[in-house]
Amino acid sequence: MSDAINSFDLSEEHRLLQDTIRRFSREVVAPRAQEIDAAAQYPQDMFDELQRLQLFALPFPEIYGGSDSILASCVAVEELGRICYNTAYLLIVQWVPFGAILAGGNQQQKDKFLPGLASGELRSAIAVTEASGGSDVAGITTRAEAVDGGYVLNGAKIFSTNSAIADFVIVAAKTDPSKRHGGISVFIVEKNSEGFTVGPSENKIGSRGVPSSPLYFDDCFVPEELMLGAEGKGFQLIMEAFNKSRPIIGARGVGLAQGALDLARDYVAQRQAFGQAVGDFQGVRWMLADMAMQTEAARLLVYKAAAAVDDGLSGKALAPVAAMAKCYATDTAMKVATDAFQLFGSAGVSTGNRIEQYFRDAKVLQIIEGTNQIQRNIIGKHLMER
Numbered sequence: 409m410s411d412a413i414n415s416f417d418l419s420e421e422h423r424l425l426q427d428t429i430r431r432f433s434r435e436v437v438a439p440r441a442q443e444i445d446a447a448a449q450y451p452q453d454m455f456d457e458l459q460r461l462q463l464f465a466l467p468f469p470e471i472y473g474g475s476d477s478i479l480a481s482c483v484a485v486e487e488l489g490r491i492c493y494n495t496a497y498l499l500i501v502q503w504v505p506f507g508a509i510l511a512g513g514n515q516q517q518k519d520k521f522l523p524g525l526a527s528g529e530l531r532s533a534i535a536v537t538e539a540s541g542g543s544d545v546a547g548i549t550t551r552a553e554a555v556d557g558g559y560v561l562n563g564a565k566i567f568s569t570n571s572a573i574a575d576f577v578i579v580a581a582k583t584d585p586s587k588r589h590g591g592i593s594v595f596i597v598e599k600n601s602e603g604f605t606v607g608p609s610e611n612k613i614g615s616r617g618v619p620s621s622p623l624y625f626d627d628c629f630v631p632e633e634l635m636l637g638a639e640g641k642g643f644q645l646i647m648e649a650f651n652k653s654r655p656i657i658g659a660r661g662v663g664l665a666q667g668a669l670d671l672a673r674d675y676v677a678q679r680q681a682f683g684q685a686v687g688d689f690q691g692v693r694w695m696l697a698d699m700a701m702q703t704e705a706a707r708l709l710v711y712k713a714a715a716a717v718d719d720g721l722s723g724k725a726l727a728p729v730a731a732m733a734k735c736y737a738t739d740t741a742m743k744v745a746t747d748a749f750q751l752f753g754s755a756g757v758s759t760g761n762r763i764e765q766y767f768r769d770a771k772v773l774q775i776i777e778g779t780n781q782i783q784r785n786i787i788g789k790h791l792m793e794r
C-alpha cells in the first residue's frame with residue numbers, strides 16, 4: 409500500500425532513488441542493523457557504503473555532487489531509517505554541519521570544508537547543548553573571548569553527536585555574555601586544536617551506533633578565519649540550519665514508524681492465538697490501520713515541509729512548517745513503535761527482537777534537534793503572532 413501512496417508527489421528521479429535505497433537497505437544494511445545497536449559501535453562499514461553511493465552531498469547543490477533537494481534527502485533517510493536508525497543518522501550528522509557552512513560560510517570556508525564533507529573524506533559534528541540545558545540555546549555559557557587574530561574558547565558541551573569521529577566541530581559560544589541570542593557566535597573548531605578535548609561517549613538507550621560525547625574547551629584558540637558567519641549572528645545561523653534539517657529528522661521518524669509497522673504486520677500474520685493468526689482479529693487490524701494512517705499522514709507532512717525548503721521557504725515562514733513535520737513525524741514514530749511493541753507481546757520485551765530497538769530509538773527522536781515541546785512552542789508562537 410505505502411508503495412503506491414509513496415509515488416504521490418514524488419518525481420521519477422525521487423522514485424528511482426527510493427527504489428535504489430530501499431534495495432540497498434534490505435540487502436546491505438539490514439544484516440548489520442541489530443549488531444550495530446547491540447555493540448553500540450560506530451558502523452564504519454556502513455559509512456563506507458554511503459560514501460560509495462555518494463550520498464553525503466545529496467541535499468546540496470550540484471557543484472558538490474548533490475541533487476539540491478531536501479525532498480530527495482528525506483526519501484533516502486526514510487528508506488534507511490525504516491531498516492536502521494543508525495545508518496540513516498550517518499547521513500544526517502554530516503548534513504547539518506554541511507548546511508550550516510553552506511548557509512553561513514564565506515567562500516574560503518566553503519572551499520576548505522564542503523568538498524571533503526561531500527565526499528566523506530571529512531566528518532563533522534555540531535555542539536550547542538550544554539549541561540545546564542539544551543532547549544534554551546540563548547542561555548549557553550561557553551565563552552569565546554576576542555584576542556589578537558582570533559578567539560579563545562572556554563567552557564563545555566554535552567551530547568555532541570559524531571564529535572568523537574569528527575575532523576572538526578561547529579561550536580556555538582558567547583562572544584558577548586551580556587546578551588542572549590545576540591551574544592552567540594559560531595566557530596569551526598578543528599580536531600587537534602590545543603585546548604580542545606572530546607570526552608568519553610554517552611551510554612545511550614537509543615541512537616547507539618553514533619556516539620554522543622562531551623566536549624571541553626580550555627583556552628582553546630580559534631583563528632578568526634574559522635568564525636562561521638558574523639559575530640553575534642550565530643543564533644540565527646544555527647536555527648536556520650535546524651529549520652532546514654528538521655524535515656529530514658521527520659523523515660527518520662517516518663522511516664522508523666514504517667519499519668515498526670512492517671515488523672508488527674509480519675509478526676501478527678504468523679503469531680497464533682485462540683486457534684487463528686493474531687492478525688486476523690479485528691481489534692489488531694484496527695491497530696495496524698491506525699498505525700498505517702498515522703505513518704502516512706506524517707509522511708505527507710514531511711514531504712510537504714521538504715518541498716517547501718526546496719521551493720526556497722526560509723526564516724520565520726519555514727520555522728512552523730519544519731517544526732510541524734519534525735514534531736508530528738517523531739511523535740508518530742513513538743506512537744507506532746509503542747503499538748508495534750504491544751503487538752509483539754512478550755517477544756517484544758526480549759532484547760533479541762528488533763522491535764525493542766525501534767521503541768528505544770523513537771524516544772530519542774522526540775528529544776533531538778529541539779524537543780517536541782520546543783517544536784510546539786515554535787508552532788504556537790507562529791499562531792499567536794501572525
Ligand SMILES: Cc1cc2nc3c(=O)[nH]c(=O)nc-3n(C[C@H](O)[C@H](O)[C@H](O)COP(=O)(O)OP(=O)(O)OC[C@H]3O[C@@H](n4cnc5c(N)ncnc54)[C@H](O)[C@@H]3O)c2cc1C
Pocket residue numbers: 533534535536537538540541542543544566567568569570612614615620772775776777778779780781782785
Ligand atoms: C541522542 C542525542 C543526540 C544529541 N545530539 C546533539 C548534537 O549533536 N549537538 C547538540 O548540540 N545537542 C545534541 N543533543 C542535545 C539535544 O539537542 C538536547 O537534549 C535537547 O535540545 C534538549 O535539551 P536538554 O536535554 O538539555 O533538555 P532541557 O532543555 O533541560 O529540557 C528538559 C525538559 O523540559 C522541556 N522544556 C524545556 N523548555 C521548555 C519550554 N520552554 N516549554 C516547554 N517545555 C520545555 C523539554 O522539552 C524537556 O522535556 C542530543 C541529544 C540526544 C539525546
